[in-house]
Amino acid sequence: SYSFCTLLFILEMDVDEGRVTYSKSGRGTALTRAAAGEKVDPHTVQTAFRDFVTLYRNTDGSYVYLEQLRENVHLMRYYLEVRMEDLQEFRNSELTELIKKHPGRWLPIFEAAIKDVAKNHDMFGYLGPQSVQVQLYWNTHRPTLIRYVQKLEMGQLCAVQGIAVKCSSTKQKVVTATLQCSSCKNEIKQDVPPNSSSPIMPPTCQANMNAAAGEKCRPNPYIIRPDRCQYVNIQYIKLQESPESVPTGELPRHIELQVDRELVAKVSPGQRILVVGVNNIFREAVHEKGRKAVGIRRRYLKGVGLMIYSASGRCTSVNGSFSALRPSGTLLWDTKQEKEFKELSKSPTLYEDLANSLAPSIYGHPNIKKACVCQLFGGTRKRLPDGGKLRGDMNVLLIGDPSTAKSQLLKAVHSIAPIGVYTSGKGSSAAGLTAAVGRESNRSGTNKGGGYYLEGGSMVLADGGVVCIDEFDKMREQDTVAIHEAMEQQTISIAKAGLSTVLNSRTSVLAAANPSMGCYDPLKSNEEQMDFKATILSRFDLIFKVLDPPNKEKDELLARHILSLHRNGSSARSSAVGPISHALLKSYVAYCRAQIITKLDSGAEEELKNYYVQARKAANDIQKGDEKSVIKITVRQLESLVRITESLAKMRCQKLATSENAREAIRMYTVATVDAINSGVVENALSNFQEESILEIEDKIESRIPLGTQVRTSRLVSNLEALGEDKDVIERALFVMCRRGALAYKNHKKYLVRQRTGGS
Numbered sequence: 131s132y133s134f135c136t137l138l139f140i141l142e143m144d145v146d147e148g149r150v151t152y153s154k155s156g157r158g159t160a161l162t163r164a165a166a167g168e169k170v171d172p173h174t175v176q177t178a179f180r181d182f183v184t185l186y187r188n189t190d191g192s193y194v195y196l197e198q199l200r201e202n203v204h205l206m207r208y209y210l211e212v213r214m215e216d217l218q219e220f221r222n223s224e225l226t227e228l229i230k231k232h233p234g235r236w237l238p239i240f241e242a243a244i245k246d247v248a249k250n251h252d253m254f255g256y257l258g259p260q261s262v263q264v265q266l267y268w269n270t271h272r273p274t275l276i277r278y279v280q281k282l283e284m285g286q287l288c289a290v291q292g293i294a295v296k297c298s299s300t301k302q303k304v305v306t307a308t309l310q311c312s313s314c315k316n317e318i319k320q321d322v323p324p325n326s327s328s329p330i331m332p333p334t335c336q337a338n339m340n341a342a343a344g345e346k347c348r349p350n351p352y353i354i355r356p357d358r359c360q361y362v363n364i365q366y367i368k369l370q371e372s373p374e375s376v377p378t379g380e381l382p383r384h385i386e387l388q389v390d391r392e393l394v395a396k397v398s399p400g401q402r403i404l405v406v407g408v409n410n411i412f413r414e415a416v417h418e419k420g421r422k423a424v425g426i427r428r429r430y431l432k433g434v435g436l437m438i439y440s441a442s443g444r445c446t447s448v449n450g451s452f453s454a455l456r457p458s459g460t461l462l463w464d465t466k467q468e469k470e471f472k473e474l475s476k477s478p479t480l481y482e483d484l485a486n487s488l489a490p491s492i493y494g495h496p497n498i499k500k501a502c503v504c505q506l507f508g509g510t511r512k513r514l515p516d517g518g519k520l521r522g523d524m525n526v527l528l529i530g531d532p533s534t535a536k537s538q539l540l541k542a543v544h545s546i547a548p549i550g551v552y553t554s555g556k557g558s559s560a561a562g563l564t565a566a567v568g569r570e571s572n573r574s575g576t577n578k579g580g581g582y583y584l585e586g587g588s589m590v591l592a593d594g595g596v597v598c599i600d601e602f603d604k605m606r607e608q609d610t611v612a613i614h615e616a617m618e619q620q621t622i623s624i625a626k627a628g629l630s631t632v633l634n635s636r637t638s639v640l641a642a643a644n645p646s647m648g649c650y651d652p653l654k655s656n657e658e659q660m661d662f663k664a665t666i667l668s669r670f671d672l673i674f675k676v677l678d679p680p681n682k683e684k685d686e687l688l689a690r691h692i693l694s695l696h697r698n699g700s701s702a703r704s705s706a707v708g709p710i711s712h713a714l715l716k717s718y719v720a721y722c723r724a725q726i727i728t729k730l731d732s733g734a735e736e737e738l739k740n741y742y743v744q745a746r747k748a749a750n751d752i753q754k755g756d757e758k759s760v761i762k763i764t765v766r767q768l769e770s771l772v773r774i775t776e777s778l779a780k781m782r783c784q785k786l787a788t789s790e791n792a793r794e795a796i797r798m799y800t801v802a803t804v805d806a807i808n809s810g811v812v813e814n815a816l817s818n819f820q821e822e823s824i825l826e827i828e829d830k831i832e833s834r835i836p837l838g839t840q841v842r843t844s845r846l847v848s849n850l851e852a853l854g855e856d857k858d859v860i861e862r863a864l865f866v867m868c869r870r871g872a873l874a875y876k877n878h879k880k881y882l883v884r885q886r887t888g889g890s
């Protein structure tokens with residue numbers, strides 16, 4: 131009898147160091163046959179699963195799964211998270227092999243066993259027995275890439291990692307349909323197959339199958355009663371390959387993931403996840419000559435477990451029961467590698483070696499390379515007691531002459547960053563950079579009845595890394611405004627089509643731009659040569675001018691370097707390879723970002739405080755004099771100095787940033803942002819007479835351009851010059867009015883449009 135078998139099984143059980151182990155006799159033979167695909171009694175396997183939930187004990191002697199089940203059911207959360215490693219060691223890996231090879235057959239048996247355990251221990255209470263979902267936690271060292279899923283066998287359990295780029299709205303799927311005969315009103319219950327969305331409709335009425343010919347119901351009499359069916363929540367997620375795992379020159383692959391019940395609404399677009407799923411297929415919505423192509427199928431994953439990768443390198447289950455250090459990709463370091471990293475961090479020339487190893491084929495630009503290295507390591511992200519957050523990621527802007535290797539520097543940073551996304555400003559829209567809302571299509575390929583989905587853009591996909599934006603000046607103004615929140619608050623708020631959510635965008639921005647006239651004019655200020663507003667410029671921690679002035683000595687060295695690269699090609703290793711190899715540099719950056727948390731010591735705080743106070747005092751003194759204020763340092767610039775200081779300490783694996791790091795941060799800030807802001811402003815500061823002339827010219831411009839009309843720029847300037855006005859003052863007045871929004875340029879500054887009155 132069943133009770134005798136259970137007693138015999140318990141007698142053969144041994145307890146060793148707080149863990150349950152079993153002999154290979156008895157039902158172990160049946161489990162072995164079941165793992166091999168032979169037919170066995172499902173009751174035997176269900177009993178083994180029930181014993182696992184009831185008897186498995188952790189290293190501290192606690193019944194981990196029994197306690198987790200009791201707590202979840204008490205809170206009306208009907209799921210149980212199970213570690214694959216625990217199943218592996220419980221029954222000599224037999225239960226694990228069952229689930230890996232035949233998950234579609236044995237996972238429902240596992241859930242039935244959990245339901246029996248909860249029922250036997252009186253966990254359900256007055257609500258009665260409920261279905262309990264199994265969620266597998268499988269932190270495997272070798273997850274399957276999306277492009278290789280098609281090589282796996284159908285119905286096999288696999289672990290796939292990627293980025294969730296699109297999440298559909300929650301839908302309801304019938305699991306048990308109530309069918310009613312339209313003739314005799316008889317009702318029957320029909321279970322829906324797991325891979326189907328509709329029940330199998332009996333061709334004849336089941337109530338009077340044996341009745342006489344004249345008394346039978348009509349053929350195909352059943353209709354579905356939606357109000358009496360049982361439903362579960364389902365959601366579709368588009369899973370895409372991570373950028374660093376895509377081979378060069380190929381497009382990233384994607385696959386559809388279906389999750390249900392307690393796994394719904396646990397993932398947001400942009401999150402890096404590890405999916406434990408069953409490899410399945412469904413019919414593709416393809417039509418040939420007006421008919422459905424029934425022979426065409428498409429792969430998808432039926433999710434039975436979800437894990438989320440955090441920025442700190444941990445792999446955590448969506449419900450938080452289990453967590454471990456991420457074992458895959460670039461965040462896996464053995465003892466030998468960590469020893470190599472420690473030795474590298476002690477090098478006295480580490481700062482210079484890191485800068486020289488970043489794009490060694492690019493000649494010069496030492497300060498820009500140092501800034502890019504600081505950006506790769508980044509500062510420390512902080513969470514305040516009141517719930518506020520302070521970003522630790524740096525934003526860097528390179529603006530200057532063409533042919534100065536700005537794009538090559540962006541490519542180099544993109545290749546070294548653990549998570550990197552490269553995009554061009556000309557072809558990037560606000561939705562492509564942040565997030566887009568689209569209309570879902572059903573399985574037939576139409577949008578009829580579909581809801582809305584959310585799909586993350588480049589800054590969402592680069593969460594925890596660096597997004598490189600080339601041709602930043604070619605972006606439209608409305609697209610530039612869309613990334614304001616992502617660059618400072620590091621979130622993207624979406625409120626479209628009834629969807630309201632906030633996505634994480636904890637990323638650094640490295641942008642490259644050209645001046646508005648193509649080349650840099652040293653006689654004009656930065657603001658006059660860039661089409662950017664102060665709101666976007668203030669979000670960059672460092673702004674570099676990349677100039678190409680004629681210099682005989684530098685030109686000779688640069689020409690010799692370029693010609694050497696072209697002459698020797700790939701053999702020019704002495705000039706094209708830095709002190710640190712590319713692979714070591716990438717691993718070292720990933721290690722420091724994940725493992726090192728840096729804070730300021732008292733010396734660094736004092737150094738930064740003194741500089742901030744002195745810079746504010748100097749700006750105030752200039753305002754009191756006859757000259758205009760050149761630099762207005764604010765708290766945002768002070769936070770930039772903190773981030774630079776922390777990154778300098780992090781690259782040396784130091785937990786405290788010293789005053790020496792603070793002085794280097796101040797030097798870099800002065801060389802970059804201060805010089806960029808100062809360019810052309812001090813030399814061309816306007817006198818009081820010129821300021822009065824600007825106000826007079828503004829009145830003349832407003833009188834000549836009616837509200838809402840446009841005029842050719844050259845004609846307006848020539849008319850004002852004919853009145854005796856200075857051309858430089860006219861251009862300054864036009865610039866001020868455009869910055870205020872009273873005027874706007876169109877068609878590459880050929881026309882001026884009057885938008886509103888100058889005082890409004």
